[in-house]
Amino acid sequence: MKRYTIKDFLEIKSSTNASFSPDGKYISFLSNLSGTRQLYLIPSVGGEAKQLTFYENSVSFANFSPTKNEILFGKDTNGNELTQFYLLNIDTISIREITQKPKVKHNLGSWSRDGKSICYSSNERNGTDFDIYTMNIETSEQKCIYAGGGSCQAQSFSPKGTYLTFKKARSSVDHDIYLYNLITNKIQHITQHSNKVKYGSPRWLLDESGFYIITNLDKNFTGIALYNLKSEKFEYVMTSGMDTDGIAISFDGKCLSVTINEDGYRKLTLYELPSLNKLPQQQFPSGNINSAKFSRNSNYLALSVGDSRHTTDIWIWSIKENKYWRVTNSYQGIPPEELIEPKLIHYESFDKIHIPAFIYTPEAMNQKDRLPVIINIHGGPEDQYRPNLSPLIQYFVYSGYVVIAPNIRGSTGYGKKYTALDDIEKRMDAVKDIVELHSYLSTLPFVDPNKIVLMGGSYGGFVTLAGLTFYPKLWAAGIDIVGISNWITFLENTAPWRRSLREAEYGYLDKHRDFLISISPSNFIEKIQAPLLVIHGSNDPRVPLSEAEQIVNKLKEKNKKVEFLVYSDEGHGLSKLKNKLDAYPKVIEFLEKIFLI
Numbered sequence: 001m002k003r004y005t006i007k008d009f010l011e012i013k014s015s016t017n018a019s020f021s022p023d024g025k026y027i028s029f030l031s032n033l034s035g036t037r038q039l040y041l042i043p044s045v046g047g048e049a050k051q052l053t054f055y056e057n058s059v060s061f062a063n064f065s066p067t068k069n070e071i072l073f074g075k076d077t078n079g080n081e082l083t084q085f086y087l088l089n090i091d092t093i094s095i096r097e098i099t100q101k102p103k104v105k106h107n108l109g110s111w112s113r114d115g116k117s118i119c120y121s122s123n124e125r126n127g128t129d130f131d132i133y134t135m136n137i138e139t140s141e142q143k144c145i146y147a148g149g150g151s152c153q154a155q156s157f158s159p160k161g162t163y164l165t166f167k168k169a170r171s172s173v174d175h176d177i178y179l180y181n182l183i184t185n186k187i188q189h190i191t192q193h194s195n196k197v198k199y200g201s202p203r204w205l206l207d208e209s210g211f212y213i214i215t216n217l218d219k220n221f222t223g224i225a226l227y228n229l230k231s232e233k234f235e236y237v238m239t240s241g242m243d244t245d246g247i248a249i250s251f252d253g254k255c256l257s258v259t260i261n262e263d264g265y266r267k268l269t270l271y272e273l274p275s276l277n278k279l280p281q282q283q284f285p286s287g288n289i290n291s292a293k294f295s296r297n298s299n300y301l302a303l304s305v306g307d308s309r310h311t312t313d314i315w316i317w318s319i320k321e322n323k324y325w326r327v328t329n330s331y332q333g334i335p336p337e338e339l340i341e342p343k344l345i346h347y348e349s350f351d352k353i354h355i356p357a358f359i360y361t362p363e364a365m366n367q368k369d370r371l372p373v374i375i376n377i378h379g380g381p382e383d384q385y386r387p388n389l390s391p392l393i394q395y396f397v398y399s400g401y402v403v404i405a406p407n408i409r410g411s412t413g414y415g416k417k418y419t420a421l422d423d424i425e426k427r428m429d430a431v432k433d434i435v436e437l438h439s440y441l442s443t444l445p446f447v448d449p450n451k452i453v454l455m456g457g458s459y460g461g462f463v464t465l466a467g468l469t470f471y472p473k474l475w476a477a478g479i480d481i482v483g484i485s486n487w488i489t490f491l492e493n494t495a496p497w498r499r500s501l502r503e504a505e506y507g508y509l510d511k512h513r514d515f516l517i518s519i520s521p522s523n524f525i526e527k528i529q530a531p532l533l534v535i536h537g538s539n540d541p542r543v544p545l546s547e548a549e550q551i552v553n554k555l556k557e558k559n560k561k562v563e564f565l566v567y568s569d570e571g572h573g574l575s576k577l578k579n580k581l582d583a584y585p586k587v588i589e590f591l592e593k594i595f596l597i
Helices: 006-010 391-398 416-422 424-442 459-470 487-493 499-506 513-518 521-527 545-557 577-595
Strands: 015-020 026-031 038-043 059-064 070-075 084-089 094-097 106-111 117-122 131-136 142-146 151-157 163-171 174-181 187-189 199-204 210-215 223-228 233-238 243-249 255-262 265-272 288-294 300-306 313-318 323-326 343-348 354-360 371-377 402-406 447-457 477-481 532-537 562-567
Touching (some): 015 288, 070 106, 131 151, 163 199, 163 499, 199 243, 243 288, 255 288, 265 288, 354 424, 371 424, 416 424, 424 447, 459 521, 487 513, 521 545, 532 577, 562 577
Parallel strands (some): 106 151, 371 402, 477 532, 532 562
Antiparallel strands (some): 070 084, 243 255
16 A cells, blocks of 8 residues: 655645636636646646746736736745736747836736726835726836725726726725726725625626625625615625625626635535526536636636645536536645545534534544644634645644644634624634634544644734643644734734734734733743744745744743744745745654654
């Protein structure tokens, strides 16, 4: 029987971000086949893929022009997130840099339907605020249409090019939508509200009379509302007891795709427009539908599909023929039958709230085994662990660890009330969720309660450090990846464009300083007992390297057990295969030393 190494797991590839060429004959997509995420082209009927970009750094997005054989894509430098835009001609394979401002961060909105313009936001004016721009794609001439301050994001052009919608974020869960008239240059704020409301993904009707949008206005879960330009009102057209994750409208305006978040699983349904009746006989490939994009002739959908045992690949579904086929075949050297499907469980926390979690248990587990556990805590916190294939988690389980990935309070996908349960002064309630998870795990007959490890990235890194600091006797070890160790220095040093959004979630330096000091792990270093491994990228604009350095240095001063890995060509996490192949075997070695495996 073949034994697989961690290298075998980490070399699993994936394909995402599909986009149709204007004639529908080709699909562009991103793949990490080369070790970083690069741009590829493949016939939509399937066949051999052609690599189009060959950078040392990953491509972050890629979208075909609606009218030409050109692909707009973006990338940064070594994880600094200062994304620049490029235009690639697939006939000549020539690339033109269309922003050329390496100290400026650019965020793409969309193409105009005629392919002549794009909309986007950038912090060019002062490094902090994101203003809204349009650009003539032929000349690269840009026009600033809104410079009113704040964190703005361009959204979408209307079909005839009369309007542009853009969003201003007060926080990651509180937005405003603005309507800009490209003919009269007038701006209308159309979402006056006092409570926190999410808005996103406006999708226009062909006659420009309005647009569908995802929102949780006056509701706990996000649904779909229709905004009528004439009445200037929102009216819900589709709601459920679950969050709507994504919507798209076909180019002919006759079909609406809707993706629903069902407890972490993404399910797709198609509806006829304007009736909103379900299309009959929908049979999609099994797995999580992570994205869906229509072809320009409206006959096909490009789907990004994967699950916990099958890597993500691109599939096409024919709307008229009601059939699908796989377009990409990403390398997966580990057979699906060697991988584990997690079980969704819910455990009760200190205040009777039930916390969802995905638990992975080794297949060849002896009934008498008492196994070590890794609690994997996601970042955000406004994010959600979803059961897609994680090579590192699967290797842990393959090696005999139980892994559990909780969606502690503050996670998205369970309604706005759940997301708000960890705001500011309630921050440590999320850490208590991890403490209660320890209690739950201790009741399982196959778990060794003395061998439970905390591991998390970004905000999950903070929860890891907070667990080790404030509940030191519970944990065998901690693995902190790009985590926050001190709330004051984090908020002072995070990239300037992020600070206001992060203060809205975590607390304001001028109002909550004493509280933030009281929950910062680096201020209580003497309490930490368990060994700690810290991993960070030098160019991280979100959680600066200084967050890792200060806690590592303080632990060393106290002669505590700590190991530190820094990668000079990474940002907020590890994106390059060469660095994963260096770091993650060291994670395994770190755990083996602790457990004497």
